[in-house]
Amino acid sequence: DSGVTQTPKHLITATGQRVTLRCSPRSGDLSVYWYQQSLDQGLQFLIQYYNGEERAKGNILERFSAQQFPDLHSELNLSSLELGDSALYFCASSVAGGRDIQYFGAGTRLSVL
C-alpha cells in the first residue's frame, strides 16, 4: 500500500459529461501529480500541485482542470468528455518535488461510452 488513495476505482460515463477524480496524498506529502495512462499515448504527466499551488503543467487539455485543497487532497475535473478520454488516471504524491520519490495510487479507470 503506497498510502495514496484514489477514488473512485472505476467510472463509467457518457460523452459530453463531466467527472471528478479524487486523490488523497500520503500523510506529510505536499506535492500531488496527475498522470494519464492510455494505450496510444502511454503514461503522460498532466499537472503538478505543490502545497495548493500549481507548479508544473504537462499536456493537459483545456477541458481538464485540477486543484489542491488546504487539506492537500486534490481533484482532477474532466469535462465535455470524449471517447478518447477513456484511460487510467493516476495520482502520485511526494514530500516536495524535484528528485523526491513519487508514490502512486492504484488509479481511476475512466470509461467514456
Add this chain to the structure above:
Amino acid sequence: GNSVTQMEGPVTLSEEAFLTINCTYTATGYPSLFWYVQYPGEGLQLLLKATKADDKGSNKGFEATYRKETTSFHLEKGSVQVSDSAVYFCALSERSGNTGKLIFGQGTTLQVKP
C-alpha cells in the same frame, strides 16, 4: 524535449532466466532515472533509482546503472521468477524548475513462465 525509449515488449522468459530491459534517454542537464513496476490491477511502484552518472540502483535482485556516456539505464536481473511478471517503466525526472515531473517510456511487459 526530454524523452525515454524502452525496448518493445512483450518479453517472455522462463523462470531463472537472465533479464535485460533496455532503456535510453534524451535529456538536457542531469536527470534522475527510475524504474517503476506495475503489477496487474495496481498502481506503479518504484523499483529502483539513480541520481547521478555511474550510480547503480538495486532492489529485489534488479539492478540498473546510470550511464551518461551512452545515455542508458538498462534494467537487469540475474534470475527471474514468475512473480516478476509485470509491466516495467523506465522514467526520468527533470531537474529544471524543481518540478519533479516524470517522463516515462512506453513500458515493457515481462511474462515469466514456470
